[in-house]
Amino acid sequence: MPDRLVIIGVEVADMAHGPGLSPDVARAAPIVARAVVDTLFPGKDVPLLSPGALVRDSGAAPTTAESSLRTPPSRR
Numbered sequence: 001m002p003d004r005l006v007i008i009g010v011e012v013a014d015m016a017h018g019p020g021l022s023p024d025v026a027r028a029a030p031i032v033a034r035a036v037v038d039t040l041f042p043g044k045d046v047p048l049l050s051p052g053a054l055v056r057d058s059g060a061a062p063t064t065a066e067s068s069l070r071t072p073p074s075r076r
Helices: 023-040 064-070
Strands: none
Touching: none
16 A cells, blocks of 8 residues: 555536636646646656647656656556
């Protein structure tokens, strides 16, 4: 069993289908992303992508952080 369970979420009032995010959810997204990264990598300065940034595949081997995010906990 894991040492702890962390649940991070965003409360929403309307889950109707449509393009884009509501302004409130768009404002919450970087806050939630930072909370997730800080929980996964406590005490490390892990940069987040700026809104609209694209991730390039450089062909290089994934970093430890990237591997951790892709590997299920049971296989780490």
